[in-house]
Amino acid sequence: MSKLRKKYTKAEKLEIVKLSLSDDVQVTDLAERFGVVANTIYNWRSRYYKEHGIASGGQGVKKLSEEEQQIADLKKQLREAHLERDILKKAISIFSKSDGKFTGS
Known part of the structure; x- marks a missing residue:
């Protein structure tokens, strides 16, 4: 039963x-x-x-104050800007290398 x-x-x-x-x-x-x-x-x-x-004991999404959220967003934007900068630096170095095939007259 x-x-x-x-x-x-x-x-x-x-x-x-x-x-x-x-x-x-x-x-x-x-x-x-x-x-x-x-x-x-x-x-x-x-x-x-x-x-x-x-907020539960260390699990889940942490609640941030408005200022903490703004700081987190700015840090994320800074990381993305650094990544873009590094990619552009590598691209410039690749495209600026002359391979000797095309020379000016």
Whole structure:
């Protein structure tokens, strides 16, 4: 016979997520205690992070302030400009070499 799943309210989920964020509590212990799978708690945590605009523990896309984003964009443009410059330098050196076939009269 299949086991009935308990529906958790938003407040209950929030409480479990807050408990899971403390350093001294293991998610697997919480999952066992509340009768859910550990992945469920991780999913609830993920939703909590998204709703509150919190960057998760080192994974995913890092949230940057407006100034940090502008600095990152400028650094990217600078890298691209250096790459273009290096390519043009190589092209100029290739085209400026005379191979001796065509000489001026």
